[in-house]
Amino acid sequence: xxxxxxxxxxxxxxxxxxDAEVVRAxxxxxxxxxxxxxxxxxxxSGSGKSTLLNILxxxxxxxxxxxxxxGQDVAQLSQSALARVRGRRIGFxxxxxxxxxxxxxxxxxELPLIYTGTPQRRQLAIEALERVGLADRMKHRPNEMxxxxxxxxxxxxxxxxxxxxxxxxxxxxxxxxRTSEEILxxxxxxxxxxxxxxxVTHEAEIAQRCxxxxxxxxxxxxxxxxxxxxxxxxAVAGAATGGGGG
Amino acid sequence: MIFFSNAFxxxxxxxxxxxxxxxxxxxxxxxxxxxxxxxxxVQGFTRYVSxxxxxxGTNAVxxxxxxxxxxxxxxxxxxxxxxxxxxxxESQCSALRRVSPLVPREGARVRYGRDEITVSxxxxxxxxxxxRNFPVDLGxxxxxxxxxxxxxxxxxxxxxxxxxxxxxxLVGDSLxxxxxxxxxxxxxxxxxxxxxxxxxxRVLIPYTTALKMYPVFRRNLILACEAENAEMVxxxxxxxxxxxxxxxxxKPYQPDDFIVQTQGEILATFNNVGTAAVSVLAGxxxxxxxxxxxxxxNVMLVSVxxxxxxxxxxxxxxxxxxxxxxxxxxxxxxxxxxxxGLGIALGYGLSTxxxxxxxxxxxxxxxxxxxxxxxxxxxxxxIFGIIPALKAALLNPIDALRHE
Ligand SMILES: Nc1ncnc2c1ncn2[C@@H]1O[C@H](COP(=O)(O)OP(=O)(O)OP(=O)(O)O)[C@@H](O)[C@H]1O
Ligand SMILES: [Mg+2]
Numbered sequence: 135x136x137x138x139x140x141x142x143x144x145x146x147x148x149x150x151x152x153d154a155e156v157v158r159a160x161x162x163x164x165x166x167x168x169x170x171x172x173x174x175x176x177x178x179s180g181s182g183k184s185t186l187l188n189i190l191x192x193x194x195x196x197x198x199x200x201x202x203x204x205g206q207d208v209a210q211l212s213q214s215a216l217a218r219v220r221g222r223r224i225g226f227x228x229x230x231x232x233x234x235x236x237x238x239x240x241x242x243x244e245l246p247l248i249y250t251g252t253p254q255r256r257q258l259a260i261e262a263l264e265r266v267g268l269a270d271r272m273k274h275r276p277n278e279m280x281x282x283x284x285x286x287x288x289x290x291x292x293x294x295x296x297x298x299x300x301x302x303x304x305x306x307x308x309x310x311x312r313t314s315e316e317i318l319x320x321x322x323x324x325x326x327x328x329x330x331x332x333x334v335t336h337e338a339e340i341a342q343r344c345x346x347x348x349x350x351x352x353x354x355x356x357x358x359x360x361x362x363x364x365x366x367x368x369a370v371a372g373a374a375t376g377g378g379g380g
Numbered sequence: 381m382i383f384f385s386n387a388f389x390x391x392x393x394x395x396x397x398x399x400x401x402x403x404x405x406x407x408x409x410x411x412x413x414x415x416x417x418x419x420x421x422v423q424g425f426t427r428y429v430s431x432x433x434x435x436x437g438t439n440a441v442x443x444x445x446x447x448x449x450x451x452x453x454x455x456x457x458x459x460x461x462x463x464x465x466x467x468x469x470e471s472q473c474s475a476l477r478r479v480s481p482l483v484p485r486e487g488a489r490v491r492y493g494r495d496e497i498t499v500s501x502x503x504x505x506x507x508x509x510x511x512r513n514f515p516v517d518l519g520x521x522x523x524x525x526x527x528x529x530x531x532x533x534x535x536x537x538x539x540x541x542x543x544x545x546x547x548x549x550l551v552g553d554s555l556x557x558x559x560x561x562x563x564x565x566x567x568x569x570x571x572x573x574x575x576x577x578x579x580x581x582r583v584l585i586p587y588t589t590a591l592k593m594y595p596v597f598r599r600n601l602i603l604a605c606e607a608e609n610a611e612m613v614x615x616x617x618x619x620x621x622x623x624x625x626x627x628x629x630x631k632p633y634q635p636d637d638f639i640v641q642t643q644g645e646i647l648a649t650f651n652n653v654g655t656a657a658v659s660v661l662a663g664x665x666x667x668x669x670x671x672x673x674x675x676x677x678n679v680m681l682v683s684v685x686x687x688x689x690x691x692x693x694x695x696x697x698x699x700x701x702x703x704x705x706x707x708x709x710x711x712x713x714x715x716x717x718x719x720x721g722l723g724i725a726l727g728y729g730l731s732t733x734x735x736x737x738x739x740x741x742x743x744x745x746x747x748x749x750x751x752x753x754x755x756x757x758x759x760x761x762x763i764f765g766i767i768p769a770l771k772a773a774l775l776n777p778i779d780a781l782r783h784e
Contacts, residue, residue, distance in 0.1 A: 193777040193778040213700065232693050234690065237396065248703075249382065251701070
């Protein structure tokens, strides 16, 4: 809004210390993401995609580098401030859905609202489920739903707070191609409504539908491409971006 | 607002995980119930017996002839306690207030009309009423003349009336005691029962009369004495011992050929037994608490994986550490309170039920037993509910989510 990117990463590294050796999952990643981008992160297995997304989602902490969200260095945030940002600014969609197994769809979607003390949780949860096209499955439990429906519940849960950014780690990884298509259509619709989205995927077809593709290799950014025919809004966003390296 | 939604959320979790909740509650109930019931019964038992023994007169001292064990005992000649000993003790032991001989005849037959029953017959002196705290509540107690003239009079206990289906009109009437006719002069105040054994199934007659009927007791008397006061009991014991040793001509190396037992010693003996019983039962209580505790621990720890992931997810969608802790504390405390409450209710119920059994004592539920049972089980519940939650809450959300 004031020329600041929504997200800015600088020199982000993540090392895992195993017994003797050190696994370097990310090594010095620089990346900027603007409001209302639809970005795909690609790369071979083990290249660090999930690690990067978890750091973006404040689910994990980098071992080096800096991360500004809304211009705020997240390393300066207290634990409860981090929780607040996770709850209000970020919506995270997991490959394995991560729904509470014994609770209904609507209960699962309400969950983030509990921690922000939002009144009228039920109403907001119903609206979110309607957005993902699950109005008729509100009282179902995860084991009474198909994989695609579960993932929609998870997306509704990520959307219920109207987050600044939606992060999805292989959201279609456990789904068949037709269901994947539906989920992707849903993402495109959300994007069309102005939602900022980052999707981790290794499927080229999915990546092709995003306006920007960041490729990782061995924990580093290998390339950062924007489509020539970048859709309606991206022109504006693209102009404001200083570029994300590569 | 967030507080209530967290608390509500916790309760919802308990309902959702029914099996886990039920098992935890069950473990707590078992531990608390076992503690309360066992401790209460033991306490009731102990209190009952001490009260009973104290009711028999705390200053009482009993003397009886007894051959000492072992070679030294065999070396002694006749072991006797006779009327001369009684007279000597009565007149020379300054620490004693009263002395009464006791001729114990168990299983004496009482006959009234066609009915015959068996009682404990005791040949005693008038002072026995006071020494043993056996007052008469109808008619009269024994008098000196009854003893001096060896009259055939008796004082009967209430149980004798009940068994013979007679009323208090028996006073003045007569009955047959081991075949001899006795006039009933008084009725003893009721002493109730001791472990279902009536203490009122007793008939007292003058000891002189008893010695005529059962001459074998002439050299085999028991003496029931009363010390001046509680402080004088040891002194009384010493005086009796010295006097009897002298009278029986015992050399310094020879052991006593009699025993002197004070009420306090009888109480102490019982208290030792009581303490032993309490320690055994404390062991049982400890084990049930341990079992209950392990049960709670197990249920709590088994669900750690699932719950760690749940915590990771909750953190990922915006839960703060304190939200997580609040939720888990509410869960653990609710389970503990329900389990503890049920356990206390059940413990009281069982104790009351035990009291209702005619051969059982009045059970006392001490507060410390309730606190102990509840404290330990609720403590384990809360600690083992909270510690895994705390550990998980401190993890990065992603590490909690990926927990296996
Ligand atoms: N918790 C961990 N402990 C140790 N090493 C880890 C951990 N998580 C990830 N790694 C390592 O970090 C590297 C990057 O992992 P990451 O999950 O980010 O890969 P990815 O690109 O998402 O792969 P995939 O496409 O298979 O999901 C891998 O080499 C992995 O082994
Ligand atoms: Mg991955």
